[in-house]
Structure formats: structure tokens, C-alpha cells
Amino acid sequence: MSALEMSPTTGVVVTGGGSGIGRACARALAEVGRPVSLWDLNGEGAAEAAASIAADCGVIAHSLGLDVTDGAAVADAVAAAREALGGIGGLVHAAGIVTAMDIDHLTEEIWDSVLKVNLRAEVFVAKALLGDLRSHEGSAIVGIGSIMSVVGNPLIPSYTASKHGVVGVTKSLANHLGPDGIRVNAVCPGYIDTPMTALMMDDPPSKAVCVEKAPLRRVGTPEDIAKAVRFLMSDEAGFVTGTTLIVDGGVTSHD
Template sequence: MSKSANPGSGVIITGGASGIGLASAEALAEVGRPVAIWDINTERSVAVAADLADRFGVATVGVGVDLSAMANIAPALEQTRAALPSIGGLVHAAGISLAVPVAEMTEAQWDAVLNVNLKALPFMVQQLRSLLATQPGSAIVAIASINATLGNQMNPAYTASKGGMLSLVRSLADDLARDGIRINSVTPGYILTPMMQPVVEHLEPGHFERPVMLGRMGAPREVASAVRFLLSDDASYITAAELVVDGGTIASQRTR
């Protein structure tokens, strides 16, 4: 992707210190976009921001923020605005995956997952909207999951949060379009992230690869490329869409 296809405004990446969030931050910094790394791990977010600034020569900031409480959004945004020249994008990659079935689920566990994965998105949009509206090409990408479509008895809260995200993105798209702001979702399949690594090691070899048409797990950078595209001017007529990056898993009839 050419640098000219990307707006020059800064992008906030939640969960930006690891996994898909980190890969997305790298992909954006690579084409010259300033980035704010929002992550619950403050030390890690600061370190990642410093590394990206050193490698790509862009303005960065690392912000420690716990998105389970909506009151934490405003101070994180204030710190970001002080460090970046502008804000024209948001990637909501922060998420909690809690493998607890319904029979064992507590209300606190349910709320912990839904608050970060789903509830934080509209409240970040609420506070970012006026800033995004001033930047040509502003766009938002929400990271969903194939679990929004495929049933998963072991992870009902995560599944519900990602299914809700797909519907929420369509609703927000209808609203934000009035200000020229696009919003889309990216649905990753089985991606080998630090969060997935322990699960992969626990299960038998080939467990996740078996149902994938392409026969392998994906890499975070492959999802990040889709994120970067949707934030670029190359996607200027795309909003309310779900871009599936799953190697053909959802469409597969292979034995799971």
C-alpha cells in the first residue's frame, strides 16, 4: 500500500501493545501515521510507542488505560491529544477472552468481557466524534471474531460481545456517515497471537488448522493489513462492512 493512500492523521489503537493491536500499530506507523498505543499494560504501551517512534519516525504516545471503566476514556484521550498532532482514526482491538461456560458464568465475569470488548466502543466514539469529523478520511475499525458467527459453548460472553460488535458497527455507520466518518469491522479467524499461544500449546497439533481452507493459522500482520486498508483512502467508499480475514474458516465444511 502506498503512503499516499493514507491520511496523515493519528490513529488510536486500543490493545495496541500486543497481538493484532500491535501489528496494526506497526502497519500504520510504517506508512507514516502517528499512533497512540492504548493498553491496560502501561509499561508495555510506553515501550511499544517508543519503539515505533524510533523505527518509523512518527509521533507516538503510550497510554495506560483500563477500558472496563468508561470514566478512563477521557483522561486517556486528553493525554493522546497532547502528544499527537491530530486524531483521525481508531482501532478497537482491546479485548478479553474468558473461557467460562454459561453454567459457571458470574455476572462480574460477563460484565468484564462485555465492558471492554463492546461497551467501550460507543463511548470512545462519543468522545472522539468531534475530532474525527475535522479530519478528512477519518475512519474506525473494530476487531470482531469468527466467534460472532460460529457457535462456541466455552466462550459465551466473548461470542456475545463480538456478535454485538457487528451490529453496533452497522448502527454507528449510519450515524457517523453524517460527519463523513467511516466505520467497519474486521473479523479475524484463528490468529497466532500471544493470547492464543497457550491454547495452541495445550491442544493437539493441527486443532486450529484443520477447519481452515488455507490449512494454517493466520499471523497478526495479515489482519493488520486489512485494518490499514480500511483506514486508508483506498477504502473511501466502504462503511458498515465486515471484512473477514479467516483463511476460509467460516465458509469451510471441513471437520472441526
């Protein structure tokens, strides 16, 4: 039995679990025996993903359709997930949105909506889960950042700010929750082929630019990110907290 298979078996909440990176993270965790609760604004997508994961992996895969920025909905979702999974020892915050709008055109509404989903929700979902996380040994939180956590993009200031914020929140929560045995880390993907990036990935010249920027000469898959998340959620990363793992094929390794 591998070390990953010997990792905690408590349930994990995965926000944005209905598609893309979130869905891949839920599956990767289920593959090593962890029950998962997939939360997504698209409830049908979350339900379909959960059914597929349960059938393939033989673990409990629960799903809920909800807005992770709605505090009352999150409180209800925590209770439902706890009952379904029998205990919650992990959170992966993969829910995210992006709106391309530079500062000349940026509105307060766009700024607030992006920050609420990408950053604020991680903090308050984690807060809602603290009682559960503190009651289970080996609990961990992983936030999904971006290469925009470490560089800037002039077209997406709101997204860039939110993802820089994920790194700051990771360090803050790691310091606060470390004495409770709760580890907090972030994974920062590069160019990944997901529904969020479909417009870019479906355009051959745009995709070629992404490939050219990566020394590994390919774009990433959701599974590339999910494997990194699974490691950080496992006992193999038992002495890793407050860190940011960039998974970008080397994009940020050069100018």
C-alpha cells in the same frame, strides 16, 4: 507513492496496542506515516511497543496505560493523545478479553467484564473521540470482531455475544456517522497466534486443529489482521463503511 502512503496522516488511537493484534495494527499504520497512540491496560507493554514503532517507523508513537472501560480515564487519554499526535482521525478498538466459561458456570461478573471491554468500550471510546473524528477528513473507525461474530462457541458465550455485538455496533455507527464522513467497519480474525491464544497455540494438537480448520492450512499472524485494518483505515477503502471483513484463512467458509 502508493495509495496507502497517500492516506490520511492524522493520528490513530489503538486500544489494546501493547501486544498482539493491537500492536501489529499500530505498527502497520505507523509504517504508512500515521502517528499512533497505543492504549493498553499494560502500560509498560504499550510504552515498549510505542518506543519500538517510533524508532523503526520515524513517526510519533505515544502510549498510555489505562482501563478503556473507565470513562474518566478515557476522557483524559483523549486529551493526552490529541496533544501528542496533533490531531486524531482514527480509532482501532483492539482491546479484548476472553474467559472460557459455559452457561452452566458463567457468572454475572464474567459476563459484564467481557462485554465492557470488548463491546461497550468501543462505543464509548468512539463517543469520546467524535469531536476529533468529525474535524478531520477521512476519519475512520475499525472494531476488531472475531469469527465468533458470525458463529457460536458453547464454551465462550460472553465472548461470542460481545463479538456479535461488534458487528451490530459497526452497522449502527456507520449509519449515524456516515453523513459526517466517518467510516466504520469491523475486521473479524480467525485463529491468530497472539498472547491471548497462547495456551492453544503452544499446544501442538490444539494448534493442529486450528490449522486443519483453515483451507489455507495455517493459523494467522497479527500482521495478517493489521494489513486488513490498515486498508480499511485508508483512502483505498473510501467507499467502504458498515461492513465486516472476515480474515480467517477460510475457517468460516465451510461447516
